[in-house]
Amino acid sequence: MLDIRFSSALQAMLYLAAAAEGDSPTVSSGRLAEALGTNASVVRKLLVPLGVHGLVESSRGRSGGARLARPAGEITLAEIYRCAVGEKPLWACRPESEHVCPVTTNAAEYFARLTVEVEGAVLQSLGCRTLADALREMRGLDRAVP
Template sequence: MRLTQWTDYTLRVLMYCAACDGRERPVTITEIAQAHNISRSHLTKIVQQLAAKGLLDTMRGRGGGMRLMRPAAEINIGAVVRETETDFDMVECFSEHSNTCRMSSHCSLKGLLTRATQAYLAELDAVTLADLVPPRGETAQAVQELRFLPGLPAPA
């Protein structure tokens, strides 16, 4: 199982926002882009989608940025992955429309891979965003290490 880059970046945005929760100022796209060396324009699209799904509150203009709309403990990672991934078809035979495998009706591989995918998603369902960020005391240091790049504002 492999996550798309879109999902990877989505999780990074959410984790960064969760780690910075409680700061006086909101997180900016530029800040995350620099910390993770990701394109601002790509992150802008991800942030727009997260805002449309009710996960981020975004504010424009001077002093703007983004914050989580809900506590990190209420954001389920399995749900986020399901929202951002386009399909979980591990092999061709998972799709009724594109399946050309002649062994489908006699093959046990499809059942095995279906169970593996379900187990994978069950693991993600057992985790919240809060589980993925350091405890409060370690959070400031973790964010500071991420943000220790030239041109970034000093950590709050």
């Protein structure tokens, strides 16, 4: 099963970044849910770790909602990724089997090292992009479509 937490969190953050540019930076969970194609309770759960890590501020009540806690140019995609997936590794290793050859003896350790290396590359790439950069890139995709 594919994990969509990061893509969902990124889409929500992009939506909030776009809203922050307008005159209504606070977005209700219902409006965010509609944009994500899900329900408001899923959105509220998605926003919890983003709020805990200081990326989103939420307020309750009739005029409540969520907004960016910092400017989009100060939030990296790596921060959003870490909030969305936590410390869960990018991949899960197969359970170890009986050690009968060099492959079965070393596969788990090799895969664990490979996972750390790839996760580092992912975080490095995401750390070089801000939410503002991503919003600009995304808007550029509109112009690329004939």
